[in-house]
Amino acid sequence: MITFSFSGQTYQTGRIIGNLEGSSSGPALMFFGAVHGNEPSGVVALQEVFAELESNKVPLAGKLMGVAGNLSALAENRRYIAKDLNRIWTRNQLQNSDSCREALGNEYNEQQELHHLIQPLLEGNRPAYFLDLHTTSSDSAPFIAINDQLENRRFAMKIPVPTVLGIEEFLEGPLLSYLNEFGPVALAFEAGQHDNPESAKTHKSFIYRAMVASGIMQESDIPQADQGKHQAHLENLGRTNRGFYEVVHKRTITNDDNFSMNPGYQNLTSIKKGEILAKDRNGQIQAPVGGRIFMPLYQSSGNDGFFVVRKIPAWAIVLSRLLRNLNFDTALTLLPGVSRHTDHPESLVINKKVARFLAKQIFHLLGYRRKKDNGDVMIFSRREIN
Template sequence: MPEETITVPTIIRSNRLIGHLKGQDKGPTIFFFGGIHGNEKAGVVAIEKVFEQLQSMTETLSGSVIGIQGNTPALFQNKRFLDTDLNRLWTTKNIDRIKSKQESELGIEEKELLGIHDLIISLLNAQSPPFYFIDLHTTSSKTLPFVTINDALINRNFAKLFPVPIILGIEEFLEGPLLSYMNEKGYVSLGFESGQHEVISAVDNAVAFIWLTLVNTGALPKNEIPFFKPHFEQLENAAKGNSTFYEVEQRFALSKNDEFIMYPGFESFQKVKKGTILGVNNDIKVETPKSSQLFMPLYQKQGAEAFFLIREIPKWILKISEVLRKIKADNLLVALPGIKWNDSGRGSLKVNLKIARFYAKSLFHLLGYRNRTIDSTHIIIQNRERNARNDMYRNEPWF
């Protein structure tokens, strides 16, 4: 039988603040976002469900819990976006550009960005650290629930507390996600994809993830939450016991004029052999260039990616990477020809393109460098570890 679908929330508020609860004791400040894409309602519904129950638990709550609704106009129309993808606008350059516009010049998503940005800043200034940012999403295809993170150790260590797969490296292929922007500020930031659009299990998985987040951050005591174990087991079962780390290795990008149709039956984490025909783009068959695992195949009209390919990361590589980052081995990279620091804060490297082809991409990944910016002669690669506010999280039990 097909799974029960969710209905559009009965109230999509003009005030984007879903809820803001503050406990009696000091503790973390946790931001939950839902509906950044307007056809992904499960996150909004899940945040509302948790806040309804959390209202009566403020005596045991430490810190602050904040729920924020994303793209309100797109939620009304059940569309991913109306003018432009809200989750591709979050760069400092874009935000400055949008702020410089007259109000009459702003697009729909640009107005949404300014509203969300102003709300975040006002709340950050009024709350106490440590800060956590959780963005709830769903996918157009069937999928295991999973976490996406920018590749910093604080994100890795926190993400490991959840019994779901963890995807690294997507920031190299996407420009402007909300969580990448927050991660560049040094905060722990996780994206959680709870399941397929519209199905009720996506709401249930998001609800479970929110409760686990509240416990894992120390906002709620685990021993006083009788439904912690059922929620943990729900996610564990939905993920089929898979809590592996994966890395995005390839993206099949789409332009505005492309007409892509994914063939039915594909889903995230499915193993595909080289030459598997996945669909057609502009009437040309699209096949996998190598044997790999499929990730987020596109089954909706809006979207700039037809699919990604991912691969498992061996545990020993993760461990070596952790050691090298802790000792700041990337200081040695500037001794290599064609590589120098791009800024005085040593947060990014400038690499000569003529020489870069001789260096393995995996070397930069080990040391925490991703998110390339390319010009005609050089690439700029940024290190999340250099920006991470480790001191803010040093006393957290998961650190």
């Protein structure tokens, strides 16, 4: 057990926050809190939900687990101790070698313990849902971040807050990308600012809505006074910016950059190309493209200064679903400069000199994400799992 605090109160938790097996069969849901140790809100919300489910004897159809992510960092209220636990989920680092153990430091054990809990659900034969609860350094209305797969989109649409797609193209080794390779629904839910008590309330509403959306619980099984409450809470917070967004830019920073975001940027605020957003030791930082600011960094730890996202028109969401269901991507390989990767059939190799007319958006529409860009050749990999 470790002790941590959240908005002035003290709590205790172990790795497993709750673990319930319903009396009838159904999906397996695993919620994560505090994968970043300075984001305790999700753990607090999970503790409250498990206590309520038990005291109200809510019937479940399936398996429900709540786990704490980075316990040692949570005890110190730090994002991580040696390595960001949400950037190390590559197959390489999951292999139990001495060099990995050394490189990952404290986070090695955290990752191994989580991996042992996750793997049986990934390999089990019931539908699995992995829901990762986060908070942000700046004040923010809640939103969902997913890898761009149709199953994820379908589930995200049931939660009435904005959804951001395609962040995996800009991050190395997030937990969700590892999980998605096995095909379950996996999404991150960002509830609001790290220490704001409202974030735990919003996390709780999301947990209940995700449970109902997955079918593990019926809305009518929660106490009558609470029915509709969680949906209304999320609708109220999510109404201004609902819809799908796509990440188009990331500002990477290092610890020596002295990066500092200009004050006042809230998540999804519109920005113009050339607008001065931040400064670092080299001077002012302008927006390289227009769009909306996403996850501006207002804390000292972390290597993503800010992202820029753009809203995806509703027709593109519908069109991409149709094209993916038709496996339209097979037609792309008929074009000059586009070929299927010989060793990795899920990947397309694009010769940029020949196929320069092909916009990245076409690949996104068809469910491909850029994996590598080395000069003349770009590799896009399919996110959909057949």
